[in-house]
Amino acid sequence: MRKNVLTIALLAMTIVLVLTACGPAATTVAPATSVPPTSVPSTQVAATLPPVPTVTPAPFIFGMLLVGAKNDNGWSQATYDGGLYVEQQIAGSKMLYLENVYSGSPSYPGLTASQLADQLVSQGAKLIFFNSDDMKDEALKFANANPKIYVVGVSDDWTWKDGKNYTVSANQVDIMGRMEYMKMIAGCAAALTTQTGKIGFLGPLINDETRRLAASAYLGAKYCWSQVLGKDATKLTFTVTWIGFWFNIPGVTADPTQVADNFFNTGYDVVISGIDTTEALVEAEKAKTAGKAVWALAYDYKTNCGVAPDICLGVPYFNWGPAFAATAKTAVDGTFAENFQWNGPDWTNLSNPDTGAVGFAKGQGLSADNGTKLDAFIAQLAAGLNLWTGPINLQDGTAYLTAGTVATDQQIWYLPQLLEGMEGASVPSK
Amino acid sequence: MKKNSWINVGFQVGALVVALLITTLLLVAAGAPPLKAYASIISGAFGSSNNIENILITWSPLLLTTAGVLITFSAGLWNIGIEGQMTLGAIFATGVLRALQNTQLPPALIIILGILAGVIGGALWAALAGALKTFGGVNEIFGGLGLNFVSTALTIYLVFGPWKRPGVGSMSGTQPFDEKLWLPSLPHTELSLWALGISLLVIIAVYFMLRGTHLGLRLKAVGKNSKAAFLMGVPTWQYSMFAFLLCGAFAGLSGAIQVTSVYHRLLPNISNGYGFLGLLVAMLINYQALWAAPIAFFFAAVNIGSVQLQIQYKLDSSFAGVLQDLLVLLVLLGEGARQRFIKKG
Known part of the structure; x- marks a missing residue:
């Protein structure tokens, strides 16, 4: 008899748990009117990037999902360094990051990139960098599901109006260098x-x-x-x-x-x-x-x-720093708008860390x-x-x-x- | 409460305390403040509605794989091949969705057919492991492991070969299906109440099947003592095969749900270790289906919440696996110690 009571109690608890947890999500879904202003041209194909001016100190948390390790001597380290550059350029800003984020990564069994982005948002991130084409679909999905959060799709082309895959994503910027x-x-x-x-x-x-x-x-x-x-x-x-x-x-x-x-x-x-x-x-x-x-x-x-x-x-x-910082600055000052950037080198000084994208x-x-x-x-x-x-x-x-x-x-x-x-x-x- | 019951509880609580102690020591060694680290796991799991939804999303496949291995465990079988069975479920579901996506059939019907195909795919792959054991004398652990490798290779072949995205050769997976072929989910989330409901129904059905039916009793008889069961007239190999089939069906269902509800495409490693995690859950609950749902929920919550360890303390999120594995290991050790203690007593 006691076992039966326990069984019923556990089943009831499970059902209650499910029902309560399945209520409508209230915190991250914003009305359509909260979409950031779109005054900036939707497509920016820049030849070179201007130096980024240092902006007024402001608490600003941004997140970065890295496809590899932050010290991989490669793509992920380059994008991670871009995040560090943002921290230097925007006083009071702080980067949160997760490494080894890719489809089927054993580091996060069963979790998708957008679910991991949720974890960054829960720590206060207002801007999320998805640093790989492997997260391309996830970046778009996350941007659409979280209109109050700004998204950067590194190497993506969703927001390229002249591209094959253009999709309206008002809170997203896609950035690539002319490698x-x-x-x-x-x-x-x-x-x-x-x-x-x-x-x-x-x-x-x-x-x-x-x-x-x-x-x-x-x-x-x-x-x-x-x-x-x-x-x-x-x-x-x-x-x-x-x-x-x-x-x-x-x-x-x-x-x-x-x-x-x-x-x-x-x-x-x-x-x-x-x-x-x-x-x-x-x-x-x-x-x-x-x-x-x-x-x-x-x-x-x-x-x-x-x-x-x-x-x-x-x-x-x-050299992601300049483009990342310029984009993060728009997130800070509220001028963030959908656009696509395919940024070129600074031919006058190929190794200038404050200008060229490659x-x-x-x-x-x-x-x-x-x-x-x-x-x-x-x-x-x-x-x-x-x-x-x-x-x-x-x-x-x-x-x-x-x-x-x-x-x-x-x-x-x-x-x-x-x-x-x-x-x-x-x-x-x- | 009888004396033995108190002893049982004491050993189980002791195992949990030791697991927590070791985990705490590891956290200290890694330079993370233990209490804050545990708090971060909890806030990572329950700190927002999105995170709770994510727990429920990962709970669903874990419930299904746990339900599956509870059946094979009852029949005395170590179905290590459950990862491959889940993968085959995903492959079969993807195959049917791909074949029917451009037809005039209603999307709901295509989704149902895809999921059914997943169930069949998982069951067939499990039947292979069962046949290897029953008719070939191949231990199900080795047969299952081998079939896991084969299923991974098959997925990679399909993703890079005939099912590759147009113009793309990448392990990122096949072309995502059109939204109309996604299992319906709550707005702005991947949480499908269908997936969750099916998973809960399955675990409840398994609980009642193992607890109060002839079928369950016979499965347990085969698992406890196959020879005795045979002598009592139970067709043992048929029951073993049945256990494999049912477990594979649930694993395949889990794989199909990953395709239709979470990833919306096939990708390598789509089983994500859920099969092995289901084995851990089953061992932790001592194969009692009653506890499957809450413990699987706990594991799912730890999986989600532990992401915060990397964000806040730069610890690898695989730390969640360490905690889970430790828990299982120590509970098993505790069980062994308990039995020795009782024998001596």
Whole structure:
């Protein structure tokens, strides 16, 4: 009898618990009228970013969801540093963050990025940075469900009015850097250095972003191989191998260590990293120690060459601070408005931490002679050289840009395949 | 209360206290103030309506996997393959939704068919583990583990292969389904009362099945002493297979709910360890279905609340797993110690 009473009591408690907890959410859903003002132009494609003025001290908490670790020497560390820059620029501001946020992450069993963003909001965050395309859908979903919270989708294109995926999201800003230029420089450094004429590209997953970045590296390599060194473009081998994600997930992705090793063991003497972590550099260092003449280019983070300085030709990196701070400032002063930013480098000073969105740092592995040639190439880009100019064919031979035609931003952003002359999977978009 | 009951309670409380003590020591070692850290877990779990909703969202699949393993445990089976069964449920559900999404069928019917397919997928995958054990002599632990790996590989193949998003090759998953194919949820949340209701019904049904039916009694008989049960006329291998099938069906249902209610797509690791967590819950409650709902709720709350450990104290959120595992380990140890104590007494 006592057991029956206990059973009924527990069941009743469970049902009551469910019913009480399932009441309408009251705290985070705001009426439509609370949407931030939209006076700022909805699309901002800036060439360079102006220096960010220091603003009046104000308590302001913002959150950041990092796809990797904050000290990954790559993408996540670069975006984390962008958050630290915001803290410097906006007095009294404070960053909360969560690491290793990606689909199916074992760090948060069963939790989605938007649920994790809820946790940041519950600690007072008014602005949330979703730092990866892996959270793209979640960022939009969270923005729509939380109109009082500002959202930044790093590398997303939801708010690009001229983009393919434009979706009204009044409390969202999407930010990306024009890394294409820096990848061209990386490709050029690789082409100037390679002795075998075989360049490997250690690719992450395949999507619009990674296709256009790999293709940009190829365009830079092809230009310097043929125009600077005067060699036959058909003699240049440029192979992309994708691992399936931004970093190694054992049992799920291909192992970037093995991919890099495979490049070096099959005659490729320069590997350009396109992933968030440093396996290409580490393996190049090992190969060099074993007597091979090999080099690598890092990615994402400014000081990444420090992992293996002797073999590092350079690193194309993101400098998120200025754009993040400028956007956070609009959240503080109430002028935050839906817009899309594809921010370029500061050609007058590629390494200025207060201006350009992307930069390139040369590595010790680059010879002095090649360094001079690379500087000349950078100067040409700064002067207006545009390698995204036809004739350019897609990997399957389809004409993409006719002779003399300059690619639009949409044609670059949404590159449907790799380019003719590149080897590797494209996963063409329909 | 009888003396033995007091002893039981004493050992269980003792195990909980030791688990808390060890966790506290770990927190101190990690540089976090223990009381504040515990408070942060509680506020992370119950500090806002959104967080409570998130607990309920994670409670649902955990209830289902716990319900499943309670059945196999009753039949004396360690269904480690439950992760794979959940994954197959997700795969089958995704397959049906993909196949029917562009048809003229009503969305509600497509969702129902998708969920049913998930149930079937999980059951079939469990039947495979059961067949390996029954007819191949392969221990269900090894068979289940192997099938877990196969299910993961199958998911990765589908996500990167035939089911990849147009133009994308990423472990981020398949193309999300149109909103009309989502299990209805409360506005601005992923909390589906359907998912929650089904899960609660399942655990209640399992409770009554194991407690007061011939079926439950026979399952337990097979689990306690298979040979004796056989001699008493219970068709043992059929009951073992039935336990596998039912557990797989619940796991598959759980996977289907993840697809239709939470992620709206298939992705690698979609089982998210819910199967293993369900095993832990079942062990912690000593296989008594009565306690499944509150303990699973507690585990879900710890999962959600412990995110605050990283936000506030920079501790890895996997600390929640440490707390849960410790709890189970010490309760099992406590049970062992209790039995020795009673024998000596």
